[in-house]
Amino acid sequence: MKENFFTNLEKVCREKNTLLCIGLDPRVSPEKGESPAELIIEQNKRIIEETAPYAACFKPNIAFYEIYGPQGLRALEETLKMIPADIPVIMDSKRGDIGSTAEAYADSIFGHYNVGSTTLSPYMGRDAVDPFLKWEDRGVFLLCRTSNPGAKAVQDLMVGDKTLYEHMAGELTSWSDRVALVVAGNDVPAMAKVREITPDAWFLAPGIGAQGGDMKEAVEAGMRADGLGILPNVSRAVANADNPGEAAKQFRDEMNAAREAVLEMRKASDYKKKNYLMDRVVKGLIETECFKVGEFTLKSGKKSPFYIDIRRVSSSVALLNDVADAFAEILKDLTYDRIAGIPVAALPLATAVSLRTGKPMIYPRITMKEHGTGNRIEGEYKKGEKIVLLDDLITTGKSKIEAIDILREAGLIVDDLVVLLERGAQGRKDMKAVNINLKAYAHVSELLEPCHKLGLIDEEQFNHMTDYALKE
DSSP states (O other), X not given: OOOOHHHHHHHHHHHHTOOOEEEEOOOOOXXXXXXXXXXXXXXXXXXXXXXXXXXXXXXXXXXXXXXTHHHHXXXXXXXXXXXXXXXXXXXXXXXXXXXXXXXXXXXXXXXXXXXXXXXXXXXXXGGGTXXXXXXXXXXXXXXXXXXXXXXXXXXXXXXXXXXXXXXXXXXXXXXXXXXXXXXXXXXXXXXXXXXXXXXXXXXXETTBSTTSBOHHHHHXXXXXXXXXXXXXXXXXXXXXXXXXXXXXXXXXXXXXXXHHHHHHHHHSTTOOOOOHHHHHHHHHHHHTTSEEEEEEEOTTSOEEEEEEOGGGGXXXXXXXXXXXXXXXXXXTTOOOSEEEEOTTTHHHHHHHHHHHHOOOEEEEOSSOOOSTTOOSEESOOOTTOEEEEEEEXXXXXXXXXXXXXXXXXXXXXXXXXXXXXXXXSHHHHHHHXXXXXXXXXXXXXXXXXXXXXXXSSOHHHHHHHHXXXXXX
């Protein structure tokens, strides 16, 4: 294989036993008469010298140099000279343009600055990337699923049955074996999806640590089968440390411990890939008190050791997003024209799922409206369309059957019901009796083990509640 940025990167990672990407993002406050360039050079010199033994690569973000004008760019050039020649460099530039502009960017980054790789925004298409790929020994990291809070609004848009970022992952890596991806380390379910689509690609993974990403989970989701393929980026956690070298060593050691643990787990014959979305949904339901433990009297008069109130989901934007993803996951194998939410608890959920899947929503009125149009079904629909009924929870089928009858009487085809949680066994029996296929994201019993791990219930309570949930 011809040597390029990535063959060199893999060599360094193996020889030094590290995957750590050290960000060089200087933040200086020069006082009157002080030179920004000298302050940046001094800061970066210390970081580079102390962290070089633990660095797989260095990543200067060009914006933190450009802000200081010519002095900042001089500091960038001096910084690049200080980086040992055997350590790869990623210029974090996030350029994204076409034609002669893209060629100028490529000539600047790979020609003038002479670095091995850079980050790019690929959303103008391949035209924005090809000028960089013409440099045959260089690599590019293309934005795929980013770590910023607003990323979901664009990158999670549904295109057919997949999100935009999933489509982009497959498309981008088809352009060249020198294309790597920027994939958020703080969105583990997304990282797991992208790894499934691109088993061999390198990931630059911002968001682990400083932006809330769990290291072991990110490693399990993003690491390749060979133990490589993921570069956690660390900037502030090292730069702001009293001892940058010690901070980098600690992060490197934690990363290696996670790698070794995951590689060992994967050797087991009964190893199964973790369902990260399920974990987040279950944890979110517990943290928002949608699921409570104690002693409760149900509507039926029965006593229960736990209580479920999914209506609280809509008060947490993060959990509502995850719940929408959960429903989208169980809907992906169904054929349907519209979603019908059952009032009242399921309406916020159905709205979120409609936005996530791009499928329109209607809802039946269980109680007849005595004013206005008197509609039994709100929203636009056509006779003969196939409807998926959506609700938060199923215990029995009573309210579901009422909704099914209203929809079927209007000439709509209803064969499927999707719920977030299934409680007991009666609901499934009731749905079978009216020829409805029930799909539940989780059974309530699956919430009990996380409660046990979090210390909300002890071993005796766990066994009692599990027995109750399975026999209910």
